[in-house]
Amino acid sequence: MSENRGSEIIGAFVVGGLIGAILGVLYAPAPGKETREKLNDWMEETKEKTQETIEKLEAEIKKRKEHLMKHVN
16 A cells, blocks of 8 residues: 555545534534534544554555565665
8 A cells, every 4th residue: 555545545534524524413403512512522533543544554554664675675
């Protein structure tokens, strides 16, 4: 997986999450406080998932770099 492809995946994940959050707010209106709590929860979940994805991508990049370095030398 190239770094560019990883960026595309993360970007798609973030955009998809934003679209889902907006649609959720538009189609399931709730009192302001409740909506803010839901959005805060969603943002925290998204942050955690994004961090996990980044960590996986970093590990994959490191693994591939080490593999290449072994075969180049």
